[in-house]
Amino acid sequence: MVTSRAQAVDLLAAGAGGLGPTAWEPSEPVVLLVEDDAGDAMLVEELVADSALKIRLRWVRSMAEAAAVLATDIPDCVVLDLHLPDAQGLEAVSRIRASAEQAAVVVLTGLAEEETGLAAVAAGAQDYLIKGRVEPELFGRAVRYAIQRKQAERGAVALQASQMRAQENARLERGLLPRPLLRGEGVEAVSRYRPGRAQTLLGGDFYDIVQSADGTVHAVVGDVSGHGPDEAALGVALRIAWRTLVLSGVTGSEQVARLEELLLAERIRNEVFATLVTLTAAPGERTARLVRAGHHGLLTRTGTEVEWVETPGGPALGVIPGLARWPVTELAVPAGAAVVLFTDGLFEGHVGRGTERLGEEGLLRLARERAALAPEPFVDALIEAAEGLAEAQGGLADDVAVTHLRWS
Template identity: 45%
Template sequence: MITAPDREWEARSDAADRLPQDPDHGVIRVLLVEDDEGDALLVHENLQDAAIDVELQHVRTLGEALGALDVDCVLLDLGLPDGVGIPALRRVLDAGAPAVVVLTGLSGDEAGMLAVAAGAQDYLVKDEVDGRLLARSVRYAVQRRRLEVTGRELYRSEVRTQESHRLERALLPRPVVTHAPVEVGVAYRAGRDGVLGGDFYDAVERPDGSVLVVVGDVCGHGPDEAALGATLRTAWRTLVLTGTPTGELFGLLERVLVAERAEDWVFTTMVMVEITADGSAADLYLAGHPEPLALGPEAAFLPTTHRGRLLGLPGPGRWDPARIELPVGWRLALYTDGVLEVTLGGSRERLGMTGFLEVAEGVRTQTAPDEVVPASVLAQAVLDEVRALHGGNLDDDAAVVVVEDRR
């Protein structure tokens, strides 16, 4: 159907000469920007002759056109009362115009080529246009514009994916444990929307043979939180590798957090264990984070006698260690709160610490007593079982780190 503010013509049907419509779009919405009534009438008639399904709106000035760009294609005359030539075209494009086909009264190619170079999809000389050519130009211009938009979106998506991969590598590094009789295995799943949050982990072996393992969680989700988590993780590894005393790590990391966070209310929880060189004991540090799980003959949370405050929130508090004696063959599981906060089977009930303890106990009992299961396999099995209880992809990102004795 072709409509105009001041006149309306009945469309003529000619099946043999009808141009196929876009299957995804149906009627093509066209804005004609033309101050000459004769030329405007000619455009109407040409589109009728082509029997193309068009909803046509006609305006006479550039100012009117800038407020009516919610269409599929603009037919733009370059000689308007309030806009002439390429500057007029640029104003339309800058205002967010879709596909633009320029109508020019000049028979040479120079004006049209300049218009295409400036961003138009096509140009037509008024005296040389018939219905078939006009309809084809409109339809192809719409398709080309869609391809341009799709290409830009694809590029943006690729850039976002690459950025996510860079953040993921910074948040989820390869543990640096080579000589100590300790194995570290990790499992991680991003949340349902695939956006990385602020979960991070790391493990580093010191020259004296001791091993430090950390798991942290920046509150919130999105690129700012992921970037902050990556910064804290990198700062932690740097401080450990440069020999910073363990007891000073949390205080220094809090200074980094305060300096780098986007908002004053952003905080981080962390848990850290320092395993002695002989693997017989560990010092446990907690900063508002749930305590690790011991996967022994019976799964149990490590006893906690010292709890430190969250990083980034003002208030009194220290981060003192609690000494934990470790039996031969010990296994510890550190995790983020995304594991505990999953809902069960579409209900509002959360897994919580009791449910997580049952999950870990169930995974442990599925392993034969003399079977050597890699730490990474065990970590993944725990996370897979949590996902199964939830009934699909997790809403929040979640990480499980299993550290085990290999003496």
């Protein structure tokens, strides 16, 4: 224990440039005392010395000195006098919380200022102590409980933020992954979406299938560059716009041009772009019309034969605004044949622990090995095979959207 007032002041002043003696254990809580009165600072130091709770104490005399310390070191708790030369009352609490939001705050008040202490707690402090009425055990308990309450508050805030993020992600996923709008028989559709391993970050992969009143089947699969709620929201906007254009009779190159206009208006950064492929197949015809915008190829299935198909296309949406052209090409679709559209996350996953990726040839090989399967198990097995090859690195890094269409 400190034996004199002078020794106490000298000890605290010596500790003002660091976090106390090096003999302290790292597990001991670090407390920053903000107090302009040397006598009151000495009393706090004596409380610390007599308390069963070992504390690393650091003393500063003003809010300016506290701000300088908090700029580089955040303590577990700040013991704060409400009457400082450069901050008074609740202003001091607000400034400390602004500088060290994760630190607990215990305020020091006078005998006649208990209401001020209560107001400080309402303003965000964890507790208050009245000068002259604090015993060592009470002081140690107040600091310990304040730190625990602050940790509980931070945990509750983090949990609430996580729940809200999960709810937002669920709403966005529902917008990205709609139910196919099929009006009759003649086509069988299977769609799947799998999030990448960074599941907290939504991607902008999307798909949709619409059958118009005359029986024509329209499908789209697309991918907005990047991950996060902004990219997912843009993917939702593009999908909804695509469905609206289809139902309004706008197809082909004009449809893709309208989608690019939407992307340019909605994207939050100029470097954001989107790739997509659209398919239109009228009833009774043995061909489908394709438009590719920066998208890779697709798979066709005829019996047990699987082929990779590349058709002429144009650039991704948003890469050369207003200058791009997207040709419409025809793809033969015999009776009983199927077309598989997918985003690049399906074949860009790694194989094993190295840098090798599955690639287009690897995906084609996996598809041919499963060619005899019916549509639904074929799609599931294809995704699971790609995920299995990437398991050594935690699974597929990017989201995957797959749509399998088969005409009967």
